[in-house]
Structure formats: structure tokens, C-alpha cells
Amino acid sequence: MSSEVEPSVVADEERFLDSARNDKGSDAGAIRHIYVHIPFCARICPYCAFYKELLDRSQLTRFCDALVAEIELHAQDRHLLPSTIYFGGGTPTALSTAQLDSLLEGFRARLDLSVLTEWTMEATPGSVSARKAALLRDAGVNRISLGIQSWDDDLLQLLGREHNALQAEQSFRILGEAGFSNINVDLMFGLPGQTLAQWRATLQKTVALGPEHISAYCLTYEEDTDFFLRHTRGELRQDSDGDAKMFELAMSILQRAGYEHYEISNYAQPGFESAHNRAYWAGEDYLGIGPSAFSTAGMQRWQNVSNYREYHDRVLRGESPIDSVEQLTPAMKLAERTALLLRTRDGISADEVAQFDSATREFVDLGLLQLSGNRLVLTRKGKSLADSVAEAFA
Numbered sequence: 402m403s404s405e406v407e408p409s410v411v412a413d414e415e416r417f418l419d420s421a422r423n424d425k426g427s428d429a430g431a432i433r434h435i436y437v438h439i440p441f442c443a444r445i446c447p448y449c450a451f452y453k454e455l456l457d458r459s460q461l462t463r464f465c466d467a468l469v470a471e472i473e474l475h476a477q478d479r480h481l482l483p484s485t486i487y488f489g490g491g492t493p494t495a496l497s498t499a500q501l502d503s504l505l506e507g508f509r510a511r512l513d514l515s516v517l518t519e520w521t522m523e524a525t526p527g528s529v530s531a532r533k534a535a536l537l538r539d540a541g542v543n544r545i546s547l548g549i550q551s552w553d554d555d556l557l558q559l560l561g562r563e564h565n566a567l568q569a570e571q572s573f574r575i576l577g578e579a580g581f582s583n584i585n586v587d588l589m590f591g592l593p594g595q596t597l598a599q600w601r602a603t604l605q606k607t608v609a610l611g612p613e614h615i616s617a618y619c620l621t622y623e624e625d626t627d628f629f630l631r632h633t634r635g636e637l638r639q640d641s642d643g644d645a646k647m648f649e650l651a652m653s654i655l656q657r658a659g660y661e662h663y664e665i666s667n668y669a670q671p672g673f674e675s676a677h678n679r680a681y682w683a684g685e686d687y688l689g690i691g692p693s694a695f696s697t698a699g700m701q702r703w704q705n706v707s708n709y710r711e712y713h714d715r716v717l718r719g720e721s722p723i724d725s726v727e728q729l730t731p732a733m734k735l736a737e738r739t740a741l742l743l744r745t746r747d748g749i750s751a752d753e754v755a756q757f758d759s760a761t762r763e764f765v766d767l768g769l770l771q772l773s774g775n776r777l778v779l780t781r782k783g784k785s786l787a788d789s790v791a792e793a794f795a
Contacts, residue, residue, distance in 0.1 A: 431482035432698065433516075434680045437468060438691035440491040440709055443528070446561045447631075450623030452693035452707045453491050460709070465500050467713035469507035471690050471722060476511050479698075481688065483512060485519045485677035488542075494528040498536055505540040519544055519676040521585075526564035526572040534579035544675075545576050546585040546616075552606045553599050556592055573610055583673055585614035590647040592620055593637045600647045601654070608658045613673040617651045618666050619644050645785050652781070663746040665787050682745055684738040692722070700734070702727045740791035748778035760793040 441456045441464075475481060486508070496504065521544040522537055529545075537545075549569045551557055557565060564572070576584055586607055590600050607615060622632040622639065631637045652662055660668035664682065667675065681687060689696040693707035706712050706724040715722045735753065742749040751772065754761065761777060764770040769783035769790055779787055 431480040432686050432688045433482055433484045434677060434685060434687035435472075435481070435483045435486045435512075436677075436687060436689045436694060437486070437488045437493075438490060438689065438694040439464075439468075439488060439493040439496065440692055441495045442490070442492050443495060443525075444561060444563050447627035448560060448620060448623070450626050451489075451491070454709060456492075456495050460713075461496060461500055463717070464709060464713050465496070465504045465507075467716040468504060468690055469511070470716050472508060473511050474716075475688060475690075479688075481512055482516055483514065484516050485521070485680060486517065487521045487523075487677045489521075489523045489546075491523075492525050492528055493522055494524040494533065498530075498533045501533065502536055502540070505537075505542070509541065514541065517541070519583075521546055521675070521677060523548065524572070524576075525562075526569040529572050529575055531575050531579065534575050534581070538580050543581070544583040544585070545581050546587060546614075547573060547576065547612075548587045549573075549607075550587060550589045551592070551595075551599075552603045553595075556595060556599065559593065560589070570610070573612070582613065584612045585616055585675070586610070586612040588615065588617045589620055590617060590651065591639065591644040595647075597643070597646060597650065601650060604651060604654045608654065613670050614675065615655060615660060615668045616666055617655070617668065619648065648785060652784075661746070665744040665784055679745075682741040684734060684741070697729075700729045702729055736795040739794040743777070743779060743791050743794070744787050746778070748773065748776045751775050751777050754794055757794050764790055764793070 692712035703726040705722040
């Protein structure tokens with residue numbers, strides 16, 4: 402990819418920065434949510450469509466320096482007052498303890514964290530030692546998202562995961578012993594060959610450990626992944642009926658265990674919903690740091706270059722890492738907001754989608770939507786068809 406940015410992108414970026422400078426000093430114009438993308442993985446999972454690269458330890462220090470430099474550039478141009486920070490990937494905890502220490506200190510030194518309530522770090526089992534967990538806790542990280550996916554070793558091997566079930570449980574306990582009281586466990590269902598009994602066992606094992614938050618995602622065959630290629634060749638097949646049964650089972654087991662189903666794929670003990678994700682679903686502005694990261698402010702969305710070498714070269718030369726800028730329209734914003742909010746427990750105000758009255762009435766008649774006060778909310782039946790319902794409001 403060329404290191405030169407198209408003139409139209411530069412012009413859009415300059416207009417954005419001019420607007421940002423005008424807003425700087427006003428809390429109303431502050432960006433309150435920051436996402437940091439760390440793409441490095443010890444092994445590439447065959448189902449993952451996020452931008453990722455095999456771990457290259459020779460590049461990590463330079464990469465961390467670039468992340469800090471980018472946040473500093475944004476802090477100079479726009480008022481950043483984060484209430485949530487989310488480090489995702491990739492595998493952020495693939496960084497060494499010393500690199501994480503330097504990176505987190507760099508962010509703390511450059512950001513006003515006076516209103517920060519949630520700082521999440523994604524981790525994979527086996528990448529978190531007791532020393533690293535203690536460092537994260539001491540540095541201000543107060544929420545961990547642990548990518549376990551399954552408690553079945555055969556399924557973990559199919560998914561290309563580096564860990565086994567025993568290592569996953571050990572990592573979970575290390576985090577608890579380090580003082581983390583807000584841990585999310587990521588799980589996946591609808592896997593090739595996965596049985597309902599295997600999924601039940603994974604849910605029951607997770608409930609027994611008692612994490613504060615559980616994310617349960619149905620496998621999707623995303624383009625540019627090995628699983629997608631195998632799916633198109635007919636080697637891997639999707640069973641929609643089986644997926645629906647697993648989704649129903651997750652709702653039943655997790656809600657009986659006291660977890661609130663506050664978004665299609667997310668369950669939390671009372672008071673432990675992800676504040677960062679809820680802000681994203683509500684369409685709030687957010688800043689993305691790192692290669693491939695997206696940002697949205699007002700009616701503009703932009704994405705950083707999806708190449709970590711080009712990313713850190715640009716930033717450390719004092720150049721912008723922005724690769725593309727998109728001007729949003731009110732219709733685009735409404736469609737995105739509707740699709741995301743309909744996935745949540747609170748739904749969306751009926752007034753916001755009043756122009757779709759006929760579609761709303763049809764879904765209510767079909768038992769897929771219901772009015773709760775003045776808000777449209779998916780029914781239990783509608784949750785299984787959330788994407789199809791959302792498409793009608795685009």
C-alpha cells in the first residue's frame with residue numbers, strides 16, 4: 402500500500418482537524434471513548450477477520466512508541482476526556498510486561514483520566530502471567546476480556562487456538578487472584594461439528610467459574626479467512642437450525658444463572674454491562690488508535706492504514722496514519738444506530754424510526770418486535786432474527 406494519502410483524504414482530514422481544534426476546550430466536544438488496536442498474535446486463528454499479524458518481537462517497541470505518539474497527536478488537536486478505553490486485537494497481552502508498562506504509562510501521561518470508569522484489555526489464555534496481570538491492575542486496567550471460546554480441547558484445536566481448557570482455567574484464576582473483579586469470557590457456538598451437548602457443557606463450565614460478563618458469539622464465515630475458503634469449498638457447513646438451538650440454550654442457561662441478556666451476544670451480571678460497547682451501540686463518538694482502527698466524530702468516519710509497518714513509519718515521522726475518510730449522512734447514522742440499538746435490551750425509541758411505521762407494525766404482528774413504553778424491543782423470537790429485522794430499517 403502506498404504511503405501517500407489521496408489529496409481528497411488529506412483535505413477531509415484537514416477539515417476534521419480544524420473542527421476538532423475549535424471544539425478543544427469544550428467538554429461537549431470531547432471524545433469519551435478510545436479503542437486501541439494491537440494486531441499481533443502468536444498464531445493466526447482461521448476464523449478471525451480482524452486485521453492481525455504474526456507476532457514480530459523485533460517491531461513491538463517501535464509499534465508501542467507509535468501508539469503513544471498517535472494518542473499524543475490527537476490529544477493536541479481534540480479534547481480527549483475518556484470514560485472508557487478498550488485495548489483489542491489481535492492479542493494485546495502478547496506484548497511483554499515491560500512493553501505494556503511503557504505503553505500504559507504513555508497513555509496515562511497524555512490523557513486526562515479523571516472520568517475514566519472502564520479500561521478493558523483483551524487477553525488470550527496463556528498470555529497472562531501473575532506478574533503481567535498485577536501490572537495491568539496497577540496501571541489502571543479494571544476489566545479483562547478473556548478469549549476462551551470453548552472448554553472443549555478438540556474444538557479449540559479446530560479453531561487454531563494456542564491454549565487448551567486447562568490453561569484457560571488457570572488464566573482465569575490468575576486474573577481473579579490479581580484482583581480483577583470484572584472479567585468477560587468470550588465463547589463461540591455454531592462451530593463445525595459442535596454438538597448441543599458440547600455447547601451445554603461449555604456454558605455450564607463458564608457459569609460455574611462465575612465471570613461477571615459472558616459474550617457468546619455465533620461463528621460467521623467472514624471473507625479473507627481460512628474458514629470462509631473452506632466453507633465455499635463445502636468442507637465446512639453452517640447449520641442454521643442448530644445455531645438457533647444453541648442460541649436458545651445460551652439464553653436459557655445464562656439467564657437462569659442470573660446473567661442479564663442486554664445485547665444479542667452479551668450477558669452480564671447486574672451492573673457489569675460493557676460501558677465501552679454500550680457507547681458504541683448508541684452511536685457515540687469514539688477514537689481509534691493503531692493500524693486499521695476506525696474512528697467516528699460527528700458526521701465523519703476515518704480509518705487508519707491497515708499495515709502496522711506503514712502505520713508506525715508514518716506516525717513516527719510525524720505524518721497522519723489516516724488512510725480513508727468517509728462523510729456520513731443522517732440516514733446512514735440512523736440506519737447504523739437502529740441496527741445496533743435493536744440488538745440491545747433497551748431497543749430504540751419508536752419516534753426515531755417513525756418513518757418505518759409499516760415495517761414496525763409488520764414485525765409487531767409477527768411477534769418479532771414489541772413496544773415497551775415508547776421503545777421498540779426485540780422479542781425472544783425476534784432475537785434470533787435480529788439482523789433481518791434491522792435490515793428493514795436501513
